[in-house]
Amino acid sequence: MCSKEERKMLKSMLGCCKVYISESRNRFALESIERAAKRFSEAPIVNKFEDETYNRVGYTLVSKLAPKPSGDPCPLRMAVLAMVKAAFETIDLESHCGSHPRLGVVDHICFHPLLDASLEQVAGVANSLAEDVGSSLQVPTFLYGAAHEERRTLDSIRRELGYFKPNSSGEQWVGGPKSEYLALKPDKGPLQVTQEKGVVVIGATRWVDNYNVPIHSTDIAVVRRISKRVSGRGGGLPSVQAMALAHGESVTEVACNLLEPQEVGGDRVQLEVERLAKEEGLTVGKGYFTDHSQEKLIERYLQTVSAEEKRNKNLG
Secondary structure (H helix, E strand, C coil), X not given: CCCHHXXXXXXXXXXXXXXXXXXXXXXXXXXXXXXXXXXCCCCCEEEEEEECCCCEEEEEEEEECCCCCCCCCCHHHHHHHXXXXXXXXXXXXXXXXXXXXXXXXXXXXXXXXXXXXXXXXXXXXXXXXXXXXXXXXXXXXXXXXXXXXXXXXXXXXXXXXXXXXXXXXXXXXXXXXXXXXXXXXXXXXXXXXXCCCECEEEXXXXXXXXXXXXXXXXXXXXXXXXXXXXXXXXXXXXXXXXXXXXXXXXXXEEEEEECCCCCCXXXXXXXXXXXXXXXXXXXXXXXXXXXXXXXXXHHHHHHHHHHHHHHHHHHC
16 A cells, blocks of 8 residues: 555656557567566556467556646657557567457557546547557557547447457457458548558546456357346446457356446456356356556556666666
């Protein structure tokens, strides 16, 4: 836990960025991505979540934010941009396969305000990054949440682009987009998409928790039915988005986005999945979060920055 003094010191505002990359088996690629991020010590990686079955990795970075836009480089944006570049240089989406849906090599980037930072601040960083990715790297880029002028949602973009439909047998997603023309016009970058890179979706929202519940079944149709009944869209728990994903040889997961975790958290989702699975005669394992709590991430950020400052002082 952060002490009162530490929280007071951090009143200068923090931004958090979650970067989801469609790769977890290529060690060379992951090392290149992490090496690129380490050039920006002010925006350290404070968590890494890998899933080889999904063939996906999630990185979480935290950094201080300037109170107002300035001409100075934003460490958080610079670090994430370096990671994006490294990912494009080392990963080919055409050779990718996994049981987690994705739209691109860098599938999803989301910014969240921490402590006294505002949603508008992180939305500004998201827009700047989108300009870099779209214009400089020439990759179609979509914006959502506070980064989009109409507050478009992430799931609406994904539905338009066919994110939720496996494109191969065995509930697998294989390769990149099958057409160079997109069903939805990107907010930044070219109108055409390359199969090697795909597209990038960048957003800014309040804190979102990701919570996955394993069900001991390979009957994807039944677990889809459970997922739909859990989700707010299907008349279940409000502010919960859920989908069924094959995870290994004997498990299908109910993968959830908790859009308002302070109202509907992982415990409530767990109980609801257990209740619905019991009706179907299925057993359920203990669910898990794919990231730490906001408090824990702040604590890790403080520890990392403090260690870096001590190291630099000793070197000096």
